[in-house]
Amino acid sequence: MPTATASHQPTVTSRPSTYPASTSVQVNANELFCALRLNIPASPELERELFTTRRVAEGETVFRAGDEFHCLYVTRSGFFKSVLFDETGTEKVLRFAIKNDLLGADGLASGRYPSEVIALEASEVIIVPFARLAALTRTCAGLENGLYSLLSRELVADQGLLYVMAALNAEGRVAAFLLNLAERYGALGYARNAFVLRMTRQEIGSYLGLKLETVSRAFSAFDSAGLIKVNLKHIDIVDAVGLRRAMHEPVLRASRQAASTERRATRSFDRLNPLGGGTQPATA
Amino acid sequence: MPTATASHQPTVTSRPSTYPASTSVQVNANELFCALRLNIPASPELERELFTTRRVAEGETVFRAGDEFHCLYVTRSGFFKSVLFDETGTEKVLRFAIKNDLLGADGLASGRYPSEVIALEASEVIIVPFARLAALTRTCAGLENGLYSLLSRELVADQGLLYVMAALNAEGRVAAFLLNLAERYGALGYARNAFVLRMTRQEIGSYLGLKLETVSRAFSAFDSAGLIKVNLKHIDIVDAVGLRRAMHEPVLRASRQAASTERRATRSFDRLNPLGGGTQPATA
DNA sequence: CGGTAAATTGATCTTATTCAAACAGCGTGG
DNA sequence: CCACGCTGTTTGAATAAGATCAATTTACCG
Numbered sequence: 001m002p003t004a005t006a007s008h009q010p011t012v013t014s015r016p017s018t019y020p021a022s023t024s025v026q027v028n029a030n031e032l033f034c035a036l037r038l039n040i041p042a043s044p045e046l047e048r049e050l051f052t053t054r055r056v057a058e059g060e061t062v063f064r065a066g067d068e069f070h071c072l073y074v075t076r077s078g079f080f081k082s083v084l085f086d087e088t089g090t091e092k093v094l095r096f097a098i099k100n101d102l103l104g105a106d107g108l109a110s111g112r113y114p115s116e117v118i119a120l121e122a123s124e125v126i127i128v129p130f131a132r133l134a135a136l137t138r139t140c141a142g143l144e145n146g147l148y149s150l151l152s153r154e155l156v157a158d159q160g161l162l163y164v165m166a167a168l169n170a171e172g173r174v175a176a177f178l179l180n181l182a183e184r185y186g187a188l189g190y191a192r193n194a195f196v197l198r199m200t201r202q203e204i205g206s207y208l209g210l211k212l213e214t215v216s217r218a219f220s221a222f223d224s225a226g227l228i229k230v231n232l233k234h235i236d237i238v239d240a241v242g243l244r245r246a247m248h249e250p251v252l253r254a255s256r257q258a259a260s261t262e263r264r265a266t267r268s269f270d271r272l273n274p275l276g277g278g279t280q281p282a283t284a
Numbered sequence: 285m286p287t288a289t290a291s292h293q294p295t296v297t298s299r300p301s302t303y304p305a306s307t308s309v310q311v312n313a314n315e316l317f318c319a320l321r322l323n324i325p326a327s328p329e330l331e332r333e334l335f336t337t338r339r340v341a342e343g344e345t346v347f348r349a350g351d352e353f354h355c356l357y358v359t360r361s362g363f364f365k366s367v368l369f370d371e372t373g374t375e376k377v378l379r380f381a382i383k384n385d386l387l388g389a390d391g392l393a394s395g396r397y398p399s400e401v402i403a404l405e406a407s408e409v410i411i412v413p414f415a416r417l418a419a420l421t422r423t424c425a426g427l428e429n430g431l432y433s434l435l436s437r438e439l440v441a442d443q444g445l446l447y448v449m450a451a452l453n454a455e456g457r458v459a460a461f462l463l464n465l466a467e468r469y470g471a472l473g474y475a476r477n478a479f480v481l482r483m484t485r486q487e488i489g490s491y492l493g494l495k496l497e498t499v500s501r502a503f504s505a506f507d508s509a510g511l512i513k514v515n516l517k518h519i520d521i522v523d524a525v526g527l528r529r530a531m532h533e534p535v536l537r538a539s540r541q542a543a544s545t546e547r548r549a550t551r552s553f554d555r556l557n558p559l560g561g562g563t564q565p566a567t568a
Numbered sequence: 569c570g571g572t573a574a575a576t577t578g579a580t581c582t583t584a585t586t587c588a589a590a591c592a593g594c595g596t597g598g
Numbered sequence: 599c600c601a602c603g604c605t606g607t608t609t610g611a612a613t614a615a616g617a618t619c620a621a622t623t624t625a626c627c628g
Contacts, residue, residue: 152392
């Protein structure tokens with residue numbers, strides 16, 4: 001349970017005192033829409049439309065469940081989890097957010113955030129006061145539709161996860177999770193086949209509806225089958241095609257030593273994103 | 285696999301030839317927004333803004349996966365399932381829709397519907413061409429926000445289901461499912477404690493990530509515990525509080541004969557909606 | 569250097585799935 | 599009208615998958 005206090009007025013940038021005030025960057029609307037993969041033509045007016053960014057320390061919340069909704073947040077760097085609490089206070093991870101993901105859209109419905117977003121490493125978000133965004137809608141052609149499709153995208157992503165949870169077994173879900181993460185990193189220009197998990201096994205389990213031990217076992221199984229290499233938080237995807245196959249059929253447990261000899265990693269990552277994507281660019 | 289062909293131009297009402305053309309009702313925007321529980325002040329202009337309805341026979345699709353997105357649909361009567369197909373053609377139920385639910389919002393993101401909606405009984409939908417709705421947004425104050433919050437509501441509903449699937453065991457999920465349905469019927473003014481399931485056990489299982497036998501067993505367990513009475517598709521909720529308890533803890537298997545004597549059904553249905561709701565009116 | 573949190577692995581137990589059989593409704597056609 | 603077949607439901611017994619409990623190892627942080 002992180003103890004960080006998140007005071008976030010729409011217009012004022014609040015941050016841990018360790019960061020100098022000067023580092024709080026302004027982002028203009030052009031960049032923002034571009035980051036969100038919205039096809040809004042760049043314009044000088046949008047360049048003048050500035051949004052504040054906010055640093056979020058590891059363990060700190062971006063917003064809390066129950067807070068009044070005022071802003072959307074677009075992640076600029078770092079890693080986040082979005083969680084829901086039940087009446088007993090136990091949390092369920094709804095989503096992991098990386099760069100350029102949208103957060104807080106679920107607060108629009110009721111005027112309060114039902115979920116809560118917590119940074120899993122030192123991160124940065126763009127604060128997007130919803131009223132200002134809505135106002136921009138009226139001056140900026142195409143933004144309106146962009147905003148709708150942005151929300152719809154979230155919907156599709158959640159449906160993808162629903163599919164994974166209902167249709168796939170433990171190994172399948174973990175495989176889908178890894179491929180999704182790989183794809184999202186790839187879409188940002190980072191390496192698709194090697195990354196560091198920012199979350200614990202428990203958080204992955206919560207996300208996928210599994211226990212932490214089950215997640216760990218799936219990782220080990222994939223490793224000894226030569227599909228990935230696991231070293232705690234470090235993941236190397238060795239055989240993405242095999243991993244995709246593992247979504248639907250049990251993994252053939254290769255003998256452990258085989259890992260070092262079989263180094264002929266198939267690497268066609270195209271069309272390989274199983275979960276709807278944290279927030280993917282609209283591939284039906 | 286239903287063979288119905290769904291041709292649905294935005295403006296023209298298409299229907300199976302069995303229905304006389306005269307029965308196709310027009311609905312004005314006031315009614316529409318009211319049905320969607322949007323707080324849009326009624327106005328004479330909105331009264332003139334008419335939307336076409338369409339009858340959908342049992343087994344017929346409202347729209348198909350892959351169809352171009354043009355319209356949202358608001359259910360006016362009947363019962364629907366929204367399903368997603370995987371590459372092997374097996375379907376996963378994403379949602380059940382009853383009266384006044386929104387359908388098709390997931391098509392906004394990509395311009396094509398990723399999912400497909402099928403009527404489970406003779407039903408009726410209001411066809412809402414999205415372009416017209418978006419146009420209305422500019423003339424009708426408050427509609428814009430209403431539309432955003434409508435999409436957000438869907439998001440919250442999906443998150444509720446994600447929670448149920450990840451956090452609850454088989455009986456818990458089935459209990460949550462029943463309570464959700466009860467609550468939604470209640471919100472429409474129908475009986476909360478007695479209803480007819482329009483879908484099969486298999487479809488419920490698909491929705492909840494369970495096998496049909498498991499769903500059936502859960503029903504039987506609740507029945508013999510005196511929480512509900514099951515007769516195939518007919519469900520009576522006898523003890524809603526007990527059912528809610530059953531979400532989180534295993535049901536104490538009462539002896540079967542107890543069912544007839546214990547008729548002191550607790551009936552406080554308030555604050556009892558476990559799943560986010562098919563599309564609920566924004567209770568954080 | 570010690571203490572804590574996370575991860576791995578094994579053994580056991582519980583739960584849901586699978587396989588199978590029987591049964592109940594329902595519509596169809598004789 | 600009844601017989602028939604079809605689909606959906608229920609129930610049981612065996613199996614498999616994942617959860618639970620527990621012990622050990624490893625990294626990380628002060």
